[in-house]
Amino acid sequence: MKRAxxxxxxxxxxxxxxxxxxxxxxxxxVQLILxxxxxxxxxxxxxxxxxxxxxxxxxxAGLMGxxxxxxxxxxxxxxxxxxxxxxxxxxxxALFSVFVGYPSLRVKGHYFAIxxxxxxxxxxxxxxxxxxxxxxxxxxxxxxxxxxxxGLVDFDDRVAYYYLVLTVAVVMTALTWLLMRSSIGRxxxxxxxxxxxxxxxxxxxxKYKLFAFVASAFYAGAAGALYAHYIGFINPETFGVxxxxxxILAVILGGTGTLFGPVLGAFxxxxxxxxxxxxxxxxxxxxxxxxxxxxxxxPRGALPLLGRAWxxxxxxLGFPK
Amino acid sequence: MKSFRTxxxxxxxxxxxxxxxxASPAAAQRELVIGxxxxxxxxxxxxxxxxANSVQMxxxxxxxxxxIRVGTTTYNLRVIQYDDKTNPxxxxxxxxxxxxxxxxxxxxxxxxxxxxxxxxxxxxxxxxVMLVGNAAERAITTQGIPNLFxxxxxxxxxxxxxxAFVARQGPRRIAVIGSLEVGLYVQYLDAFEKEFxxxxxxxxxKEAFGLRDRDMTPQLTKIRALxxxxxxxxxxxxxxxxxxxxxxELGLTVPRFGFTSxxxxxxxxxxxxxxxxxxxxxxxxxxxxxxxxxxxxRFDANYRAAFGSSPSPSAPYAYDQVYVLKHALERAGxxxxxxxxxxxxxxxxxxxxxxxxxxxxxxxMFDENGQAYTSxxxxxxxxxxxxxxxxxxxxxxxxxxxxxSLRQ
Numbered sequence: 220m221k222r223a224x225x226x227x228x229x230x231x232x233x234x235x236x237x238x239x240x241x242x243x244x245x246x247x248x249v250q251l252i253l254x255x256x257x258x259x260x261x262x263x264x265x266x267x268x269x270x271x272x273x274x275x276x277x278x279x280a281g282l283m284g285x286x287x288x289x290x291x292x293x294x295x296x297x298x299x300x301x302x303x304x305x306x307x308x309x310x311x312x313a314l315f316s317v318f319v320g321y322p323s324l325r326v327k328g329h330y331f332a333i334x335x336x337x338x339x340x341x342x343x344x345x346x347x348x349x350x351x352x353x354x355x356x357x358x359x360x361x362x363x364x365x366x367x368x369x370g371l372v373d374f375d376d377r378v379a380y381y382y383l384v385l386t387v388a389v390v391m392t393a394l395t396w397l398l399m400r401s402s403i404g405r406x407x408x409x410x411x412x413x414x415x416x417x418x419x420x421x422x423x424x425x426k427y428k429l430f431a432f433v434a435s436a437f438y439a440g441a442a443g444a445l446y447a448h449y450i451g452f453i454n455p456e457t458f459g460v461x462x463x464x465x466x467i468l469a470v471i472l473g474g475t476g477t478l479f480g481p482v483l484g485a486f487x488x489x490x491x492x493x494x495x496x497x498x499x500x501x502x503x504x505x506x507x508x509x510x511x512x513x514x515x516x517x518p519r520g521a522l523p524l525l526g527r528a529w530x531x532x533x534x535x536l537g538f539p540k
Numbered sequence: 541m542k543s544f545r546t547x548x549x550x551x552x553x554x555x556x557x558x559x560x561x562x563a564s565p566a567a568a569q570r571e572l573v574i575g576x577x578x579x580x581x582x583x584x585x586x587x588x589x590x591x592a593n594s595v596q597m598x599x600x601x602x603x604x605x606x607x608i609r610v611g612t613t614t615y616n617l618r619v620i621q622y623d624d625k626t627n628p629x630x631x632x633x634x635x636x637x638x639x640x641x642x643x644x645x646x647x648x649x650x651x652x653x654x655x656x657x658x659x660x661x662x663x664x665x666x667x668x669v670m671l672v673g674n675a676a677e678r679a680i681t682t683q684g685i686p687n688l689f690x691x692x693x694x695x696x697x698x699x700x701x702x703x704a705f706v707a708r709q710g711p712r713r714i715a716v717i718g719s720l721e722v723g724l725y726v727q728y729l730d731a732f733e734k735e736f737x738x739x740x741x742x743x744x745x746k747e748a749f750g751l752r753d754r755d756m757t758p759q760l761t762k763i764r765a766l767x768x769x770x771x772x773x774x775x776x777x778x779x780x781x782x783x784x785x786x787x788x789e790l791g792l793t794v795p796r797f798g799f800t801s802x803x804x805x806x807x808x809x810x811x812x813x814x815x816x817x818x819x820x821x822x823x824x825x826x827x828x829x830x831x832x833x834x835x836x837x838r839f840d841a842n843y844r845a846a847f848g849s850s851p852s853p854s855a856p857y858a859y860d861q862v863y864v865l866k867h868a869l870e871r872a873g874x875x876x877x878x879x880x881x882x883x884x885x886x887x888x889x890x891x892x893x894x895x896x897x898x899x900x901x902x903x904x905m906f907d908e909n910g911q912a913y914t915s916x917x918x919x920x921x922x923x924x925x926x927x928x929x930x931x932x933x934x935x936x937x938x939x940x941x942x943x944x945s946l947r948q
Contacts, residue, residue, distance in 0.1 A: 247640035250633065347721045357677050357723025358628070358654060360661050375665065450632055451661035456654050457629055493633060 236385055240378045253381050253449065255489040256388040257442050262469040262481035262488075263395045264438025269467065270476035271404060272431040273411030274327075278319065278335040279466040281342035282436045284458025286312040286443025288346065288353060291362050291453060301365040305444040312440025313433050320432035324425060327414070339460050346455035358454030362447050384445055391438060396478055398434070407431055408476070472513060474520030483521050569607070569614050572875055574599070574865070575638035576621035576858075577631060577659070578649035578673075583751045584626035586777050586806060587651035587674045590855035592621050593847050594839075595648050598862035598893075601842075608866050611873050617862070620644065624655040631655025632662075639666055645878055646671070648861045651854070653677035653724055663688055669878050669885065671864065673857035674801075676724040681911040682946040687882045689910040691857040691864070691896065693824055697939050698799070699728035701916040701932035702822035703735025706797055711769035713744045717759050717783055718774035718799075720748040725774045728799055732772070744768055749779050756783050760790050770795040777802030781810035788815050799823055804925050805850045813924040821926060825897050825917035826853035836895045853926075856895035863891040864905065886910070899936045907940040909947070 236256075240249050261283055268276045290308035293299040299307075323334045346353050353359070364374040365383070374380050398404045406427050409417045418424045447453045469488045474480025495505050517524050576595050579588030599617035607614040620642055624631035631654070638644040647663075647670045650656040656675035663670045664685045672680060672690040681690050706714065714736065719725050733743055744766050747759035760783070763771065771794055773783045780800040784807075787796065797820045807816055839859060843851040868884035869875055890898045890905045896914045901907040913936035919926045 245641045247636045250636045250640070254629070254633075350726070355723055355726070356654065356721050357679065357726075358657050360657060360679055360683065362661070450628065450658060452628055452658040454628060454654050454657070456627055493637075 233389065237382075240381050246377065249377060249381055251489055251493055252486075253377070253384050254446075255486045256381075256384045257445050257449070258466075258469060258485035258489055259388050259482050260391045260438055260445070261442040261466055262473070262485040263391055264435035264442070265466040266435075266470050266476065266481045267395065267398065267407070267438070268431045268435040269470050270480070271399070271407040271411060272428060273414075274324075274428065274431070275332045275467060276323075276335040276432065276435065277332055277460065277463045277467065278339040278342070279435065279439050280458045280460070280462030281339035282312050282316060282319075282439035283443035283446065283462070284342055284346055284453075284455065285315050285436075286440030287447035287453050287458070288359075288443075289440070290444035291359055291447045292352065294363060294448075295359065301363050301448060305365065305448060308444035309437045309440035312443065313437040316433050316436030317429070320429050320436075324428045324432060336460060336463075339458075339463050343455050343459050346458065353455070356454055356456070358452055358456075360452055362451045362453065364448055364451075380449055384449070387441060387445060391441065392478070392482070399478060403427070403430065411476070468510065470520075472510070472517075472520055474522030477520065477522050480520045480522040483525075487521070569616065571618050572608065572615035572646075572869075573618050573620060573642060573644050574646045574648055574862070575635075575642065575644035576619055576649040577624045577634040577638065577647065577655070578621065578858075579626040579652050579655070580621070580623035582625045583776060583778075584652040586802070587852060587854055588624075588626075588649070590843075590852040591649050591651050591673050591858035593843065594851065594855045594859035595619055595621070595862055597843060597846055598859045600846075602862065602866055608869050610869050610875055615869075615875065621649070624652075626652040626655055628654050628658035632658050635659045635663075639668055645669065645876070646865055648865070649673055649858055650675050651858075653680070653722075656680060660685060660688055667878050669865070669882050671861040671885075673861060674854045676727075678724075678727050678943070678946070681909045682943060684947050685910065687878060689864070689882075689885055689906050689912070691860050691898075691912050692854065693911065693913045693916075693936075693939075694943070695724040695728035695799075696731035697913065697934065697936075698822070698824055698916050698932075699731030700735050700939075701934045702728070702797070702799065703732040704739075705822055705918055705932050706732075706770065706772070707736050707739035707741050709770075709795065711795060712741050713767075713769045714741060714772050714797075715745050715747070715763040715766060715768035715770075716743055716772045716774070717747040717749065717756065717763065718772070719751060719776060719779065720746060720774075721750070722775075725799070728774055729772075743772075749775065749783070751776055751779065753779055754782050755786075757786050757790060760787050760792060764790055764792050768794060770797060773798040773800070775800065777806045778810060781807045784819055785811040785815050796820065797822055801826060801852070801854050803850050803852050806852065807921075808924075813921075816921040817923075819921045821919045821921075822932065823853075823917065823919070824914040825928070825931070826856070826914070833895070833897070835893060839895045860891070860894045860896055860898075863893040864888060867891050899934070901936050901940050907936070907943070909940065909943045911940065911943060913939070 243249055261279060265279045268274050286308045289311040290304040293304035294301045319338050323331060326334055347355050367373050372379050406422055410424055414424055465488050469484030470481050472487050473484025576592050578592045579585050596619050599619050603616045607616045622634035624634050645668045647668055650672040651674040653675045656672055657677060660680050670688045674692050676692055676695040678694040678696055749756050773780050777800050780798055799822055801823050868881050868888055872880040872884040874880055886906055888905050890900060898905055899913045899915055906912050916932035916934045918929045918932055920929050
C-alpha cells in the first residue's frame with residue numbers, strides 16, 4: 220500500500236469503529252466487537268514480547284487475570300473509585316511481571332516459553348485457591364462499571380463502555396506504534412534478529428527484554444481491568460493457559476511484529492469461534508482445522524497477505540505506484 | 541340486477557367465511573422461542589447435556605398437548621440452545637446472542653456455576669427471565685435479582701443435612717477427598733463439617749483433585765495411612781467414580797459417602813457395580829426411580845425413548861423450568877411483559893408436572909430469593925442401582941432466611 224494511503228486507511232477504520240454501534244442493530248455484535256477490542260489490547264502486549272522481541276510468552280492471560288483481579292479487588296474490597304482501580308491495575312500487573320520476568324528471562328527460546336507457561340499455571344492455581352481473597356472458582360460477582368463521567372456518560376450502557384474500550388484500544392495501538400518507531404523498538408527487533416550480535420554490540424539485552432516483558436504485562440493488565448468491569452464477573456477460568464495460547468494465536472494469525480496484525484488476529488480469535496457456532500459440537504474441530512490451515516498457508520500472518528492482495532489489486536486497476 | 545346483487549352478497553359472505561376459516565387459527569397459533577445455555581461439551585456436559593435434552597423434551601410435550609394458552613393466543617415452543625462450555629465468557633456470549641440476536645426473553649438450562657454466575661451478574665438489567673437449573677453456587681440467589689429463579693437448592697443446604705446423617709451413621713473421623721477448588725463443593729463441605737462437628741465428629745484430612753484428574757491413588761494412599769472411619773467424596777461424577785474404584789483397589793474398605801449426583805449409567809462407565817456396592821450419595825432428592833413420583837417415572841421412560849440413554853438425576857431441574865414458565869405465562873397473560881411474568885413465577889405454586897419433589901416456602905415454589913428447595917435424600921448403591929433410603933431432615937424456611945441474610 221502506498222505510504223500516504225496508510226493514515227487514510229487507519230482513519231477510515233477508526234471512523235468505522237466509531238460509527239459501528241450506531242448502525243449495528245443487533246447488539247450482540249457490539250458485544251463481540253467490544254471483546255475483540257479488549258483482546259486487541261492484550262494481543263498488542265503479546266506482540267511486544269513475541270513479535271518484536273522474539274520471545275514467546277505463555278502467560279499473557281495469567282497477567283490479564285492479575286489486572287482483572289487487581290482492579291476488582293481495589294474497587295470492591297478497598298472501596299476505591301472504579302476509575303482509579305482501572306487506572307492503577309496495569310501498573311500493578313507491570314510490577315508483578317518484574318518478579319515473573321526476572322527469573323523467566325534468564326533462559327531463552329523454548330525454555331522461556333515453558334517457564335512462562337509454568338507462571339501462568341501458578342497464577343491460575345493461586346487465583347483458584349486463595350479463596351479468602353479471590354473467592355476461587357466461585358468467582359467475584361457484581362463488579363461495577365466505572366462511575367458516570369461528569370455525571371453525563373453512564374457506563375452501564377454497553378455502547379458507552381464500547382467507546383471507553385475503543386479509546387483505550389486506540390491509545391494502546393498508538394503507544395505500540397510509538398514504541399515500534401522508537402530506538403527501543405529498533406533495539407527489540409535487533410534482539411529478535413540476533414540476540415548475541417546485539418549483545419556483542421554493547422546492547423544491555425537483558426534490560427530490554429525485561430522492558431518488553433513488563434510492557435506486555437502492562438497491556439495485559441489494562442485488558443484485564445477493562446474485561447472485569449465489563450463482564451461484571453470474574454473467576455480463574457478466563458485466565459488459564461488456553462487463553463494465553465489464544466493470545467499467541469492472535470499475533471501469529473494477524474501478523475507477527477506488525478502494528479495491525481494483532482488487531483486482525485484479535486478479531487479472528489473472538490469472531491471465528493462465535494461464527495462457527497452453527498457447526499455446534501464440531502465448531503472447535505473446524506476452528507482448530509482453520510487455524511492449522513491458516514498457519515501453514517500464512518506463516519507471517521494475514522496482514523502481509525492482505526498487503527500483497529492490495530498491491531495486486533492496485534496493479535490490476537492501474538493505480539500509480 | 542337482482543341476480544348480480546345476490547351474487548355480490550354471496551361472494552362477500554364466502555370471502556368473509558374464508559377469511560375467518562383461514563385467519564383465525566393462524567392468528568391464534570404462534571411460536572414462542574425459549575433459549576437454553578448449558579455445558580454441551582467439556583466436563584460439565586454430564587450435567588448440561590441432559591438438562592438441554594430435558595428442555596427439548598418438555599417443549600415437545602407441551603406442543604403436543606396443544607401449546608401454551610396466553611389470553612386468546614396459543615403458543616408453540618421452539619428451543620434454541622448454545623454451548624457455554626462452563627466458561628464465563630462463553631456463557632456471556634451465548635446469552636448475549638440469545639437476547640440480542642435471537643430476541644429470546646426466556647433463558648433456561650444453566651448447569652454449571654461459573655458460566656451461570658457470569659450471566660447472573662448482568663441479567664438484572666435485561667428484559668428477560670432467567671431460570672437456573674443444576675448450578676448450585678450459593679451466591680447466585682443471594683443477590684436479590686428479581687428476574688432470576690433457581691430450581692436446584694444451593695449446595696450448603698444439602699451439606700448441612702448430609703453432615704447430620706453421616707454423624708448418625710456412627711463414623712467419627714472422616715477423610716474428605718473432592719474437587720475442593722470448586723465453590724459449590726467447598727460450600728457443601730463447610731456446612732457438612734459444621735453439622736458433623738456438633739456430634740463430636742472431625743474431618744481428619746481434606747484432599748483435593750482436579751476436574752480432569754483420573755488417578756487419585758496418591759491422595760487415597762495418604763488417606764489410608766490415616767485410618768479414617770469413613771470417606772467423603774465430593775465432586776463431578778467421573779473423578780468421583782475413579783475415587784470409589786481406586787479406594788477399593790487400595791484396600792480402603794471403610795464406608796463411603798458422596799455428593800456427586802451421577803446416574804447409574806454414568807458411574808458404570810468407570811467403575812463396576814460391585815465396586816460401588818454400599819456407596820452413599822447424599823444429595824437433593826433428585827430423580828431415581830425409587831424416589832420418583834409417577835410423573836418422574838414417566839419422565840424417565842420418555843427421556844430414554846427420546847434420547848436412547850437414561851437421564852442424569854439432575855436433568856429434571858431443567859425439565860421443571862419449562863413447566864414453571866408455562867404456568868407463569870398463562871397466569872401472567874403475556875409473553876412480552878417480563879416483569880409480570882417474573883412476578884407470576886415468584887408467586888407460583890409447584891406445577892403438577894414437576895418431577896422433583898419441591899418443598900414450598902409459604903406455599904410458593906420459590907422463596908423471596910428466587911430459590912426453590914427440594915427435599916434432601918440419602919441414596920445407596922445396591923445391586924447395580926441407586927436406592928432411595930430415607931429423607932434427610934431439611935428446613936427450607938430456616939435456610940431461606942439464612943440465604944436472605946446474605947444479600948448485600
